Amino acid sequence: MERILDVKNLHVDFKTYNGTVHAIRGVDFHLNDGETLAIVGESGSGKSVTVRSVLRLLAKNASISQGEVLYHGEDLLKKSEKEMDNLRGNKISMIFQDPMTSLDPTMTIGKQVAEPLLIHNKVSKADALKRAEEVLRLVGIPNPKARMKDYPHQFSGGQRQRIVIAIAIVDYPEILIADEPTTALDVTVQAQIIDLLRELQQKIGTSIIFITHDLGVVAGIADRVAVMYAGKFVEYGSVDEVFYDPQHPYTWGLLDSMPTLNTSEQDRLNSIPGTPPNLLNPPTGDAFAPRNAYALQIDTEQQPPFFKVTKTHYAATWLLHPDAPKVTPPVSIQQRFKKYQAWLEGDVK
Amino acid sequence: MAEDRNPIVQVKHLKQYFNIGKANEVKAVDDVSFNIYEGETFGLVGESGSGKSTTGRSIIRLYKPTSGQILFRGEDISKLKNRSPKMKKFRSEMQMIFQDPYASLNPRMKVKDIIAEGLDIHGLAKNDDERTQRVEELLDMVHLNPEHMTRYPYEFSGGQRQRIGIARALAVDPQFIIADEPISALDVSIQAQVVNLLQDIQRDRGLTYMFIAHDLSMVKYISDRIAVMYAGKIVELADADEIYNNPLHPYTQSLLSAIPVPDPEIEKTRERIDFDHSRHFNDQQRFQEVQPGHFLYCDDQTAAKFK
Numbered sequence: 030m031e032r033i034l035d036v037k038n039l040h041v042d043f044k045t046y047n048g049t050v051h052a053i054r055g056v057d058f059h060l061n062d063g064e065t066l067a068i069v070g071e072s073g074s075g076k077s078v079t080v081r082s083v084l085r086l087l088a089k090n091a092s093i094s095q096g097e098v099l100y101h102g103e104d105l106l107k108k109s110e111k112e113m114d115n116l117r118g119n120k121i122s123m124i125f126q127d128p129m130t131s132l133d134p135t136m137t138i139g140k141q142v143a144e145p146l147l148i149h150n151k152v153s154k155a156d157a158l159k160r161a162e163e164v165l166r167l168v169g170i171p172n173p174k175a176r177m178k179d180y181p182h183q184f185s186g187g188q189r190q191r192i193v194i195a196i197a198i199v200d201y202p203e204i205l206i207a208d209e210p211t212t213a214l215d216v217t218v219q220a221q222i223i224d225l226l227r228e229l230q231q232k233i234g235t236s237i238i239f240i241t242h243d244l245g246v247v248a249g250i251a252d253r254v255a256v257m258y259a260g261k262f263v264e265y266g267s268v269d270e271v272f273y274d275p276q277h278p279y280t281w282g283l284l285d286s287m288p289t290l291n292t293s294e295q296d297r298l299n300s301i302p303g304t305p306p307n308l309l310n311p312p313t314g315d316a317f318a319p320r321n322a323y324a325l326q327i328d329t330e331q332q333p334p335f336f337k338v339t340k341t342h343y344a345a346t347w348l349l350h351p352d353a354p355k356v357t358p359p360v361s362i363q364q365r366f367k368k369y370q371a372w373l374e375g376d377v378k
Numbered sequence: 379m380a381e382d383r384n385p386i387v388q389v390k391h392l393k394q395y396f397n398i399g400k401a402n403e404v405k406a407v408d409d410v411s412f413n414i415y416e417g418e419t420f421g422l423v424g425e426s427g428s429g430k431s432t433t434g435r436s437i438i439r440l441y442k443p444t445s446g447q448i449l450f451r452g453e454d455i456s457k458l459k460n461r462s463p464k465m466k467k468f469r470s471e472m473q474m475i476f477q478d479p480y481a482s483l484n485p486r487m488k489v490k491d492i493i494a495e496g497l498d499i500h501g502l503a504k505n506d507d508e509r510t511q512r513v514e515e516l517l518d519m520v521h522l523n524p525e526h527m528t529r530y531p532y533e534f535s536g537g538q539r540q541r542i543g544i545a546r547a548l549a550v551d552p553q554f555i556i557a558d559e560p561i562s563a564l565d566v567s568i569q570a571q572v573v574n575l576l577q578d579i580q581r582d583r584g585l586t587y588m589f590i591a592h593d594l595s596m597v598k599y600i601s602d603r604i605a606v607m608y609a610g611k612i613v614e615l616a617d618a619d620e621i622y623n624n625p626l627h628p629y630t631q632s633l634l635s636a637i638p639v640p641d642p643e644i645e646k647t648r649e650r651i652d653f654d655h656s657r658h659f660n661d662q663q664r665f666q667e668v669q670p671g672h673f674l675y676c677d678d679q680t681a682a683k684f685k
Contacts, residue, residue, distance in 0.1 A: 215425035245638025249645035288599035300570030
């Protein structure tokens with residue numbers, strides 16, 4: 030599989046009145062052609078900053094202090110602003126969380142969808158509008174020809190998110206970055222949007238980076254998953270590896286704190302105690318250690334490197350060190366292990 | 379069954395319309411009836427715009443109901459006048475926890491004064507020492523450090539702010555709390571902390587909750603009974619397990635089929651059920667009990683099928 034995006038050792042700092050916030054502290058990831066990579070993490074973990082760095086859409090007080098963002102082997106961080114403009118919304122495009130604020134309220138949606146084509150491809154206005162109509166039909170806006178003359182307020186929340194998606198894909202981008210595209214939507218609408226993204230991926234062959242904090246959504250859309258905490262990735266692997274064979278205690282905590290439909294009211298929810306660290310002064314050891322019931326002495330002293338679980342699955346926890354003591358993960362995680370084991374054995378037979 | 383228990387809140391044919399008589403009239407809540415029993419957690423789910431928050435806000439009388447009755451411990455509160463002594467008493471018995479912990483705390487007030495505001499209004503603290511002591515107890519109850527009472531809201535995280543909101547609601551010693559999406563603005567790892575806290579407090583103090591949410595797995599976990607709302611109507615109401623194992627209304631079925639579960643195997647094989655509004659509603663339908671404790675908004679023929 031070809032890597033169309035390869036991010037290496039990314040560091041992003043934010044200058045604030047209180048000092049420098051080290052929001053991203055060394056992130057490596059890649060995106061394979063045609064796949065969906067999900068990045069999960071809590072607010073403030075740095076998932077949005079990571080993907081915005083790819084497009085260099087960061088706030089004024091932010092700076093990428095180290096790292097490379099290789100797109101087909103070329104470092105995007107070395108490109109001029111003009112070269113970036115040619116990529117944004119064209120080769121690499123982005124869907125934002127809030128469909129209410131990412132559309133221009135004073136412009137008809139037909140014009141908004143056609144705009145990227147007019148800017149990038151220098152096609153005629155008539156052609157651009159024709160294409161806009163096709164794409165609006167593709168994302169499931171009924172009667173697109175007539176509705177192109179309408180303004181954003183004349184659409185529902187779910188329809189607006191469809192329009193935002195239409196704008197992002199009108200130029201058939203190679204990479205689509207979706208930053209919490211369904212968080213503001215109801216579950217039934219969320220399900221429709223996820224189906225739509227899957228369908229579009231098959232039709233136009235886009236690779237997707239999908240950011241969310243909802244593990245349920247991840248399970249449905251991702252080929253691979255990366256879990257982020259306090260500005261670093263802590264675990265990544267295929268969707269099955271991360272959900273059925275998780276290795277990092279933070280991943281355990283996330284999976285364990287969600288009630289399943291089988292959790293009864295008598296069972297207490299397992300929560301992760303405490304709150305994430307302040308990245309003004311990142312801890313010297315593992316950032317998750319203070320909240321981690323499985324923390325070892327070394328976690329407070331030294332950041333764990335990534336340990337290899339399989340050739341696609343890595344986790345940054347000292348528990349995977351050969352000398353680490355054996356620990357018993359939460360019951361719900363053990364059940365996930367068992368399911369996976371049974372599967373793997375089933376596959377062998 | 380729940381029917382043997384004492385209803386703490388009875389809602390009878392509640393209607394809450396806005397912009398009445400104008401072109402943009404909205405029937406946010408359209409003839410809704412249900413009981414909430416002492417000590418239970420009553421979950422109210424529905425999508426945005428379904429009227430679930432409006433129902434909560436009408437019950438606590440942030441709105442004046444258009445018609446219908448709201449009985450609290452048998453007394454009709456739907457027509458009480460603002461600032462009347464009865465209303466004041468009622469306001470101390472029923473409290474609300476809001477969705478957004480960033481918007482629901484006054485940024486210019488110290489945590490101490492935010493929590494004590496209810497004590498001041500209802501004259502529940504005789505002097506400053508007692509007031510401070512009470513605030514300390516409340517902060518302790520929600521697992522916040524009492525030493526932080528002189529801080530301002532911005533100094534706290536989202537989860538901590540929601541705890542402050544809970545402490546404020548508890549200050550006046552209410553019996554009934556309406557929690558309107560109290561965890562949807564919080565991260566997954568923090569949600570469980572707040573839900574556990576709410577359950578501990580309920581157990582310790584024998585509180586009754588109305589829990590409004592769109593996160594169905596959390597509602598199923600926390601609720602004894604669940605009502606599903608759609609377009610201003612309750613379309614189905616039953617015990618939490620019953621709703622999940624035996625959903626009868628097409629909308630409930632559609633909603634349940636859309637909940638994402640953190641399990642790739644389930645997600646990959648999931649079949650979603652679409653719901654077509656126009657096909658499932660007509661004026662022959664009414665809200666009726668089709669099986670013991672299981673209510674459904676349907677016509678009489680459909681009801682007969684389930685009986």
